[in-house]
Amino acid sequence: MSILTKTVNLDMNYPLGKTKVPVLRDVCCEIEEGSVVALIGASGSGKTTLLNIMGGLDTPVSGKVYFRNIDVHAMTEPAKATFRARNIGFVFQSYYLLPDLDVLENVTLPGKKLNNGFANKRLADRALVLLDKVGLSERAGHLPSELSGGEQQRAALARAMINEPELLLADEPTGNLDVATGNAVLEHMFNFVRNEKRTLLLATHNMELAKKCDKVLELKDGKM
Template identity: 35%
Template sequence: MIFSTSNIKKSFTTGEVSEEILKGVDLSLAEGEITALVGSSGSGKSTLLTIAAGLQPASGGEIQFDGEEMSAMNQEQIRKIRAQSFGFVFQSAHLVPFLTAEEQLLLMLETAGSPLTKKQRREEAENILGWVGMGHRKTAYPASMSGGEKQRIAIARAIVHQPKLLFADEPTASLDSTKSHEVMELLQKLTKTLNIATLMVTHEEDMLAYADRVITMKDGRLA
Protein backbone atom coordinates (compact mmCIF):
# COMPACT_ATOMS: atom_id res chain seq x y z
CA MET A 1 0.00 0.00 0.00
CA ILE A 2 1.42 3.35 -1.02
CA PHE A 3 -0.90 5.34 1.25
CA SER A 4 -2.67 4.73 4.54
CA THR A 5 -4.41 6.54 7.37
CA SER A 6 -4.57 5.31 10.94
CA ASN A 7 -7.23 6.39 13.44
CA ILE A 8 -7.88 9.69 11.63
CA LYS A 9 -10.15 12.01 13.57
CA LYS A 10 -11.56 15.43 12.73
CA SER A 11 -13.58 17.76 14.92
CA PHE A 12 -14.92 21.25 14.32
CA THR A 13 -15.73 23.63 17.17
CA THR A 14 -18.27 26.43 16.91
CA GLY A 15 -18.46 28.49 20.06
CA GLU A 16 -18.80 25.95 22.86
CA VAL A 17 -20.12 23.19 20.60
CA SER A 18 -17.72 20.59 19.20
CA GLU A 19 -18.78 18.26 16.38
CA GLU A 20 -16.80 15.12 15.58
CA ILE A 21 -16.83 14.55 11.81
CA LEU A 22 -14.34 11.66 11.56
CA LYS A 23 -14.21 9.14 14.38
CA GLY A 24 -11.05 7.12 13.86
CA VAL A 25 -10.73 6.14 10.18
CA ASP A 26 -8.27 3.55 8.88
CA LEU A 27 -7.93 3.65 5.10
CA SER A 28 -5.37 2.20 2.70
CA LEU A 29 -4.84 2.84 -1.01
CA ALA A 30 -2.99 0.58 -3.45
CA GLU A 31 -1.28 1.50 -6.70
CA GLY A 32 -3.23 0.62 -9.82
CA GLU A 33 -6.58 0.64 -7.99
CA ILE A 34 -9.59 2.93 -7.87
CA THR A 35 -11.06 3.08 -4.37
CA ALA A 36 -14.56 4.59 -4.32
CA LEU A 37 -15.79 6.30 -1.17
CA VAL A 38 -19.57 6.50 -0.85
CA GLY A 39 -22.04 7.60 1.81
CA SER A 40 -24.80 10.06 2.53
CA SER A 41 -24.22 13.79 2.85
CA GLY A 42 -22.52 14.54 6.14
CA SER A 43 -20.99 11.07 6.46
CA GLY A 44 -17.47 12.52 6.35
CA LYS A 45 -16.28 11.24 2.98
CA SER A 46 -15.28 14.61 1.50
CA THR A 47 -13.61 15.60 4.78
CA LEU A 48 -11.59 12.37 4.68
CA LEU A 49 -10.54 13.02 1.09
CA THR A 50 -9.34 16.55 1.82
CA ILE A 51 -7.40 15.39 4.88
CA ALA A 52 -5.84 12.52 2.92
CA ALA A 53 -4.84 14.99 0.22
CA GLY A 54 -3.21 17.32 2.74
CA LEU A 55 -5.71 20.11 2.07
CA GLN A 56 -6.70 20.35 5.73
CA PRO A 57 -5.20 18.91 8.93
CA ALA A 58 -6.66 16.07 10.95
CA SER A 59 -7.44 16.52 14.63
CA GLY A 60 -5.70 13.24 15.39
CA GLY A 61 -4.26 10.11 13.83
CA GLU A 62 -1.48 9.36 11.35
CA ILE A 63 -1.08 9.50 7.57
CA GLN A 64 1.58 7.49 5.77
CA PHE A 65 2.54 8.18 2.16
CA ASP A 66 5.22 6.29 0.26
CA GLY A 67 6.99 5.30 3.48
CA GLU A 68 6.89 8.78 5.03
CA GLU A 69 4.84 10.12 7.95
CA MET A 70 2.87 13.00 6.44
CA SER A 71 1.17 13.91 9.70
CA ALA A 72 4.58 14.82 11.15
CA MET A 73 5.44 17.20 8.28
CA ASN A 74 5.16 20.97 8.22
CA GLN A 75 2.95 22.82 5.74
CA GLU A 76 5.75 23.47 3.24
CA GLN A 77 6.70 19.79 3.14
CA ILE A 78 3.05 18.81 2.61
CA ARG A 79 2.64 21.46 -0.10
CA LYS A 80 5.65 20.04 -1.93
CA ILE A 81 4.21 16.50 -1.81
CA ARG A 82 0.85 17.77 -3.09
CA ALA A 83 2.51 19.57 -5.99
CA GLN A 84 4.82 16.73 -7.00
CA SER A 85 3.03 13.50 -6.08
CA PHE A 86 -0.71 14.20 -5.95
CA GLY A 87 -3.22 14.92 -8.71
CA PHE A 88 -6.69 16.40 -8.26
CA VAL A 89 -9.93 16.17 -10.24
CA PHE A 90 -13.03 17.92 -8.95
CA GLN A 91 -16.71 18.16 -9.88
CA SER A 92 -15.92 21.30 -11.88
CA ALA A 93 -12.87 21.38 -14.12
CA HIS A 94 -11.55 24.66 -12.65
CA LEU A 95 -9.56 25.41 -15.79
CA VAL A 96 -7.78 28.76 -16.09
CA PRO A 97 -9.99 30.64 -18.58
CA PHE A 98 -7.18 32.48 -20.38
CA LEU A 99 -4.96 29.41 -20.93
CA THR A 100 -5.21 26.92 -23.79
CA ALA A 101 -5.51 23.20 -23.11
CA GLU A 102 -1.77 22.76 -23.63
CA GLU A 103 -0.93 25.74 -21.41
CA GLN A 104 -3.06 24.28 -18.58
CA LEU A 105 -0.74 21.24 -18.53
CA LEU A 106 2.43 23.30 -18.87
CA LEU A 107 1.40 25.34 -15.85
CA MET A 108 0.93 22.12 -13.86
CA LEU A 109 4.41 20.92 -14.83
CA GLU A 110 5.86 24.25 -13.72
CA THR A 111 3.98 24.11 -10.41
CA ALA A 112 5.24 20.57 -9.80
CA GLY A 113 8.83 21.68 -10.43
CA SER A 114 9.28 19.30 -13.34
CA PRO A 115 12.95 18.70 -14.25
CA LEU A 116 12.02 18.51 -17.95
CA THR A 117 13.25 21.15 -20.40
CA LYS A 118 10.73 23.48 -22.06
CA LYS A 119 10.77 21.34 -25.19
CA GLN A 120 10.29 18.15 -23.18
CA ARG A 121 7.42 19.71 -21.23
CA ARG A 122 5.61 20.58 -24.46
CA GLU A 123 6.18 17.06 -25.77
CA GLU A 124 4.84 15.59 -22.52
CA ALA A 125 1.81 17.88 -22.57
CA GLU A 126 1.02 16.87 -26.16
CA ASN A 127 1.49 13.20 -25.27
CA ILE A 128 -0.93 13.36 -22.31
CA LEU A 129 -3.49 15.34 -24.30
CA GLY A 130 -3.34 12.58 -26.89
CA TRP A 131 -3.87 9.97 -24.16
CA VAL A 132 -7.11 11.61 -23.06
CA GLY A 133 -8.33 12.10 -26.62
CA MET A 134 -7.82 15.86 -26.64
CA GLY A 135 -4.72 16.23 -28.80
CA HIS A 136 -6.75 18.00 -31.48
CA ARG A 137 -7.86 20.62 -28.93
CA LYS A 138 -4.47 21.63 -27.56
CA THR A 139 -4.85 25.27 -28.68
CA ALA A 140 -8.49 25.55 -27.54
CA TYR A 141 -9.59 27.75 -24.64
CA PRO A 142 -12.07 26.54 -21.97
CA ALA A 143 -14.86 28.81 -23.25
CA SER A 144 -14.99 26.80 -26.49
CA MET A 145 -15.05 23.39 -24.79
CA SER A 146 -17.95 21.14 -23.79
CA GLY A 147 -18.30 19.92 -20.21
CA GLY A 148 -16.83 16.54 -21.12
CA GLU A 149 -13.88 18.14 -22.91
CA LYS A 150 -13.15 20.38 -19.92
CA GLN A 151 -13.15 17.38 -17.58
CA ARG A 152 -10.80 15.47 -19.89
CA ILE A 153 -8.42 18.43 -19.85
CA ALA A 154 -8.73 18.57 -16.05
CA ILE A 155 -7.78 14.88 -15.87
CA ALA A 156 -4.85 15.42 -18.23
CA ARG A 157 -3.66 18.30 -16.04
CA ALA A 158 -4.00 16.12 -12.94
CA ILE A 159 -1.73 13.37 -14.28
CA VAL A 160 0.73 15.21 -16.57
CA HIS A 161 3.35 15.36 -13.78
CA GLN A 162 2.99 11.59 -13.17
CA PRO A 163 1.55 11.67 -9.63
CA LYS A 164 1.42 8.62 -7.41
CA LEU A 165 -2.01 9.47 -5.96
CA LEU A 166 -5.07 10.86 -7.70
CA PHE A 167 -7.92 12.37 -5.68
CA ALA A 168 -11.23 12.64 -7.53
CA ASP A 169 -14.10 14.42 -5.77
CA GLU A 170 -17.39 13.82 -7.63
CA PRO A 171 -15.58 13.85 -11.02
CA THR A 172 -18.72 13.08 -13.04
CA ALA A 173 -21.38 15.00 -11.09
CA SER A 174 -21.62 17.82 -13.65
CA LEU A 175 -21.78 15.51 -16.71
CA ASP A 176 -24.55 13.63 -18.47
CA SER A 177 -24.62 9.82 -18.39
CA THR A 178 -22.68 9.29 -21.63
CA LYS A 179 -19.91 11.72 -20.72
CA SER A 180 -19.77 10.32 -17.17
CA HIS A 181 -19.02 6.84 -18.44
CA GLU A 182 -16.42 8.21 -20.87
CA VAL A 183 -14.66 10.06 -18.05
CA MET A 184 -14.74 7.01 -15.77
CA GLU A 185 -13.37 4.76 -18.51
CA LEU A 186 -10.56 7.26 -18.91
CA LEU A 187 -9.84 7.40 -15.16
CA GLN A 188 -9.83 3.61 -15.02
CA LYS A 189 -7.43 3.37 -17.96
CA LEU A 190 -5.03 5.95 -16.51
CA THR A 191 -5.12 4.40 -13.04
CA LYS A 192 -4.11 1.02 -14.46
CA THR A 193 -1.67 2.20 -17.13
CA LEU A 194 0.20 4.68 -14.92
CA ASN A 195 -0.15 2.53 -11.77
CA ILE A 196 -1.76 5.37 -9.81
CA ALA A 197 -3.65 4.95 -6.54
CA THR A 198 -6.98 6.72 -7.09
CA LEU A 199 -9.39 7.74 -4.33
CA MET A 200 -12.79 8.81 -5.66
CA VAL A 201 -15.76 10.26 -3.80
CA THR A 202 -19.05 9.77 -5.65
CA HIS A 203 -22.80 9.73 -5.15
CA GLU A 204 -23.45 8.03 -8.48
CA GLU A 205 -24.02 4.28 -8.19
CA ASP A 206 -23.42 3.71 -11.92
CA MET A 207 -19.82 4.87 -11.48
CA LEU A 208 -19.03 2.23 -8.84
CA ALA A 209 -18.64 -0.41 -11.54
CA TYR A 210 -15.31 1.21 -12.45
CA ALA A 211 -13.92 0.91 -8.91
CA ASP A 212 -11.73 -1.92 -7.63
CA ARG A 213 -12.97 -1.33 -4.09
CA VAL A 214 -16.06 0.41 -2.74
CA ILE A 215 -15.97 1.71 0.83
CA THR A 216 -19.06 3.09 2.55
CA MET A 217 -18.82 5.85 5.17
CA LYS A 218 -21.48 6.36 7.81
CA ASP A 219 -21.44 8.83 10.68
CA GLY A 220 -17.71 9.48 10.41
CA ARG A 221 -16.64 5.83 10.26
CA LEU A 222 -16.01 3.28 7.54
CA ALA A 223 -19.08 1.05 7.58
Protein backbone atom coordinates in the same frame (compact mmCIF):
# COMPACT_ATOMS: atom_id res chain seq x y z
CA MET B 1 0.33 -5.47 -3.50
CA SER B 2 2.06 -3.10 -1.09
CA ILE B 3 0.25 -0.35 0.79
CA LEU B 4 0.68 3.03 -0.91
CA THR B 5 -1.19 5.16 1.62
CA LYS B 6 -3.18 4.63 4.79
CA THR B 7 -5.00 6.54 7.49
CA VAL B 8 -4.81 5.74 11.19
CA ASN B 9 -7.51 6.88 13.63
CA LEU B 10 -8.37 10.09 11.79
CA ASP B 11 -10.64 12.55 13.57
CA MET B 12 -11.88 15.79 12.06
CA ASN B 13 -14.44 18.36 13.13
CA TYR B 14 -15.53 21.84 12.13
CA PRO B 15 -16.66 24.68 14.41
CA LEU B 16 -20.33 25.64 14.35
CA GLY B 17 -20.88 28.56 16.67
CA LYS B 18 -19.69 27.46 20.09
CA THR B 19 -19.85 23.76 19.25
CA LYS B 20 -17.83 21.44 17.05
CA VAL B 21 -19.44 19.23 14.44
CA PRO B 22 -17.66 15.87 13.99
CA VAL B 23 -16.99 14.99 10.35
CA LEU B 24 -14.60 12.04 10.61
CA ARG B 25 -14.43 9.68 13.56
CA ASP B 26 -11.54 7.28 14.07
CA VAL B 27 -11.22 6.58 10.33
CA CYS B 28 -8.76 3.86 9.35
CA CYS B 29 -8.23 2.67 5.78
CA GLU B 30 -5.51 1.28 3.52
CA ILE B 31 -5.08 1.87 -0.22
CA GLU B 32 -2.98 -0.66 -2.07
CA GLU B 33 -0.55 0.41 -4.76
CA GLY B 34 -2.03 0.06 -8.26
CA SER B 35 -5.60 -0.36 -7.03
CA VAL B 36 -8.80 1.45 -7.99
CA VAL B 37 -10.82 2.17 -4.86
CA ALA B 38 -14.31 3.64 -4.57
CA LEU B 39 -15.22 5.81 -1.58
CA ILE B 40 -18.99 5.86 -1.16
CA GLY B 41 -21.33 7.55 1.29
CA ALA B 42 -24.21 9.99 1.46
CA SER B 43 -23.67 13.72 1.04
CA GLY B 44 -22.16 15.05 4.24
CA SER B 45 -20.66 11.72 5.24
CA GLY B 46 -17.11 13.11 5.09
CA LYS B 47 -15.88 11.88 1.69
CA THR B 48 -14.47 15.23 0.53
CA THR B 49 -12.90 15.90 3.92
CA LEU B 50 -11.20 12.51 3.89
CA LEU B 51 -9.81 13.05 0.38
CA ASN B 52 -8.54 16.50 1.34
CA ILE B 53 -6.78 15.13 4.42
CA MET B 54 -5.26 12.21 2.51
CA GLY B 55 -4.04 14.64 -0.15
CA GLY B 56 -2.46 16.96 2.40
CA LEU B 57 -4.86 19.85 1.75
CA ASP B 58 -6.50 19.74 5.19
CA THR B 59 -5.00 18.78 8.55
CA PRO B 60 -6.89 16.39 10.85
CA VAL B 61 -7.64 17.16 14.48
CA SER B 62 -5.94 13.89 15.35
CA GLY B 63 -4.71 10.76 13.63
CA LYS B 64 -2.15 10.05 10.94
CA VAL B 65 -1.88 9.79 7.16
CA TYR B 66 1.03 7.75 5.85
CA PHE B 67 2.22 7.75 2.25
CA ARG B 68 4.87 5.09 1.70
CA ASN B 69 5.39 5.14 5.48
CA ILE B 70 5.97 8.90 5.51
CA ASP B 71 3.83 10.85 7.99
CA VAL B 72 2.26 13.42 5.66
CA HIS B 73 1.04 15.85 8.31
CA ALA B 74 4.35 15.88 10.17
CA MET B 75 5.81 17.84 7.23
CA THR B 76 6.19 21.60 7.14
CA GLU B 77 3.70 23.37 4.87
CA PRO B 78 6.31 24.01 2.12
CA ALA B 79 7.38 20.36 2.24
CA LYS B 80 3.75 19.27 2.14
CA ALA B 81 3.12 21.42 -0.94
CA THR B 82 6.06 19.79 -2.72
CA PHE B 83 4.85 16.36 -1.62
CA ARG B 84 1.41 17.05 -3.12
CA ALA B 85 2.85 18.27 -6.39
CA ARG B 86 5.09 15.23 -6.77
CA ASN B 87 2.79 12.48 -5.57
CA ILE B 88 -0.89 13.48 -5.70
CA GLY B 89 -3.14 14.31 -8.64
CA PHE B 90 -6.48 15.95 -7.84
CA VAL B 91 -9.63 15.80 -9.96
CA PHE B 92 -12.47 17.84 -8.50
CA GLN B 93 -16.16 18.04 -9.34
CA SER B 94 -15.54 21.60 -10.51
CA TYR B 95 -12.79 21.75 -13.09
CA TYR B 96 -10.79 24.72 -11.75
CA LEU B 97 -9.18 25.48 -15.10
CA LEU B 98 -7.68 28.97 -15.25
CA PRO B 99 -9.91 30.91 -17.67
CA ASP B 100 -7.15 33.05 -19.22
CA LEU B 101 -4.89 30.09 -20.06
CA ASP B 102 -5.48 27.73 -22.95
CA VAL B 103 -5.85 24.00 -22.42
CA LEU B 104 -2.17 23.21 -23.00
CA GLU B 105 -1.08 25.95 -20.58
CA ASN B 106 -3.51 24.70 -17.93
CA VAL B 107 -2.25 21.15 -18.24
CA THR B 108 1.45 22.09 -18.06
CA LEU B 109 1.07 24.57 -15.18
CA PRO B 110 1.57 22.07 -12.29
CA GLY B 111 4.76 20.81 -13.94
CA LYS B 112 6.15 24.32 -14.20
CA LYS B 113 5.36 25.03 -10.56
CA LEU B 114 7.04 21.83 -9.43
CA ASN B 115 10.18 22.40 -11.52
CA ASN B 116 10.72 18.65 -11.51
CA GLY B 117 13.36 18.51 -14.22
CA PHE B 118 11.01 18.60 -17.18
CA ALA B 119 12.28 21.06 -19.78
CA ASN B 120 9.47 23.24 -21.11
CA LYS B 121 9.41 21.42 -24.44
CA ARG B 122 9.41 18.01 -22.77
CA LEU B 123 6.62 19.18 -20.46
CA ALA B 124 4.57 20.41 -23.41
CA ASP B 125 5.22 17.15 -25.27
CA ARG B 126 3.97 15.13 -22.30
CA ALA B 127 0.91 17.38 -22.01
CA LEU B 128 0.10 16.82 -25.68
CA VAL B 129 0.41 13.05 -25.21
CA LEU B 130 -1.97 13.22 -22.24
CA LEU B 131 -4.42 15.40 -24.16
CA ASP B 132 -4.34 12.93 -27.01
CA LYS B 133 -5.16 10.12 -24.59
CA VAL B 134 -8.28 11.95 -23.46
CA GLY B 135 -9.26 12.97 -26.99
CA LEU B 136 -8.37 16.65 -26.69
CA SER B 137 -5.28 17.00 -28.86
CA GLU B 138 -7.16 19.31 -31.24
CA ARG B 139 -8.33 21.52 -28.37
CA ALA B 140 -4.89 22.30 -26.91
CA GLY B 141 -4.99 25.93 -28.03
CA HIS B 142 -8.56 26.60 -26.89
CA LEU B 143 -9.62 28.47 -23.77
CA PRO B 144 -11.71 26.63 -21.15
CA SER B 145 -14.75 28.72 -22.08
CA GLU B 146 -14.60 27.19 -25.55
CA LEU B 147 -14.88 23.64 -24.19
CA SER B 148 -17.89 21.62 -23.09
CA GLY B 149 -18.16 20.42 -19.49
CA GLY B 150 -16.93 16.97 -20.43
CA GLU B 151 -13.97 18.41 -22.31
CA GLN B 152 -13.06 20.62 -19.37
CA GLN B 153 -13.10 17.65 -17.02
CA ARG B 154 -10.93 15.63 -19.40
CA ALA B 155 -8.49 18.55 -19.51
CA ALA B 156 -8.51 18.59 -15.69
CA LEU B 157 -7.73 14.87 -15.72
CA ALA B 158 -4.74 15.43 -18.01
CA ARG B 159 -3.56 18.24 -15.72
CA ALA B 160 -3.81 15.92 -12.71
CA MET B 161 -1.52 13.42 -14.44
CA ILE B 162 1.13 15.81 -15.78
CA ASN B 163 3.59 15.24 -12.90
CA GLU B 164 3.10 11.46 -13.05
CA PRO B 165 1.63 11.24 -9.52
CA GLU B 166 1.40 7.89 -7.83
CA LEU B 167 -2.05 8.61 -6.36
CA LEU B 168 -5.05 10.17 -8.09
CA LEU B 169 -7.79 11.55 -5.82
CA ALA B 170 -11.08 12.15 -7.62
CA ASP B 171 -13.97 13.82 -5.80
CA GLU B 172 -17.27 13.20 -7.62
CA PRO B 173 -15.54 14.02 -10.93
CA THR B 174 -18.70 13.49 -13.00
CA GLY B 175 -21.11 15.26 -10.64
CA ASN B 176 -21.62 18.21 -13.02
CA LEU B 177 -21.92 16.07 -16.17
CA ASP B 178 -24.73 14.17 -17.84
CA VAL B 179 -24.61 10.38 -17.68
CA ALA B 180 -23.14 9.75 -21.14
CA THR B 181 -20.47 12.44 -20.79
CA GLY B 182 -19.66 11.32 -17.26
CA ASN B 183 -19.21 7.73 -18.37
CA ALA B 184 -16.83 8.86 -21.11
CA VAL B 185 -14.74 10.82 -18.60
CA LEU B 186 -14.64 7.84 -16.24
CA GLU B 187 -13.52 5.55 -19.04
CA HIS B 188 -10.61 7.89 -19.76
CA MET B 189 -9.78 8.03 -16.04
CA PHE B 190 -9.80 4.26 -15.60
CA ASN B 191 -7.70 3.80 -18.75
CA PHE B 192 -5.18 6.35 -17.47
CA VAL B 193 -4.81 4.64 -14.14
CA ARG B 194 -4.54 1.13 -15.57
CA ASN B 195 -2.17 2.01 -18.42
CA GLU B 196 0.14 4.19 -16.32
CA LYS B 197 -0.04 1.80 -13.34
CA ARG B 198 -1.28 4.45 -10.91
CA THR B 199 -3.58 4.29 -7.90
CA LEU B 200 -7.05 5.85 -7.82
CA LEU B 201 -9.29 6.76 -4.90
CA LEU B 202 -12.64 7.86 -6.29
CA ALA B 203 -15.43 9.42 -4.22
CA THR B 204 -18.81 8.66 -5.77
CA HIS B 205 -22.53 8.17 -5.14
CA ASN B 206 -22.72 5.78 -8.10
CA MET B 207 -22.96 2.19 -6.89
CA GLU B 208 -22.68 0.80 -10.43
CA LEU B 209 -19.39 2.63 -10.78
CA ALA B 210 -18.24 1.43 -7.36
CA LYS B 211 -18.79 -2.17 -8.45
CA LYS B 212 -16.20 -1.69 -11.21
CA CYS B 213 -13.52 -0.82 -8.65
CA ASP B 214 -11.14 -3.24 -6.94
CA LYS B 215 -12.33 -2.23 -3.48
CA VAL B 216 -15.17 -0.22 -1.96
CA LEU B 217 -14.86 1.87 1.21
CA GLU B 218 -17.99 3.34 2.80
CA LEU B 219 -18.27 6.35 5.08
CA LYS B 220 -21.40 6.62 7.22
CA ASP B 221 -21.79 9.41 9.74
CA GLY B 222 -18.05 10.00 9.60
CA LYS B 223 -17.11 6.39 10.32
CA MET B 224 -15.52 3.90 7.92
